[in-house]
Amino acid sequence: MEKPKLEKFWSPSRGNGLRALASLRPGELLFRSEPLAYTVCKESLGVVCERCLCRYGANLLTCVCPGM
Numbered sequence: 001m002e003k004p005k006l007e008k009f010w011s012p013s014r015g016n017g018l019r020a021l022a023s024l025r026p027g028e029l030l031f032r033s034e035p036l037a038y039t040v041c042k043e044s045l046g047v048v049c050e051r052c053l054c055r056y057g058a059n060l061l062t063c064v065c066p067g068m
Contacts (some may be wrong), residue, residue, distance in 0.1 A: 005030055 005028075006018050017045070041052050048055050 003022075005020060005024065009017050009019055011017060038053070040048055040053070045055055046056075051064055
């Protein structure tokens with residue numbers, strides 16, 4: 001397991017915060033997590049299923065993805 005690069009802290013004057021525990025390089029990944037929510041952009045409405053994000057078939061109007 002990698003050593004943590006960030007720590008959460010609380011400041012009486014500013015509230016909750018994050019600070020680096022080591023030097024960081026530009027573009028370095030600091031945190032990864034599963035999404036809590038998502039939405040379909042306007043350009044994809046009617047092209048992808050709003051529940052599972054799979055693309056619709058040629059003439060299908062409903063999702064045909066497994067498990068749905």
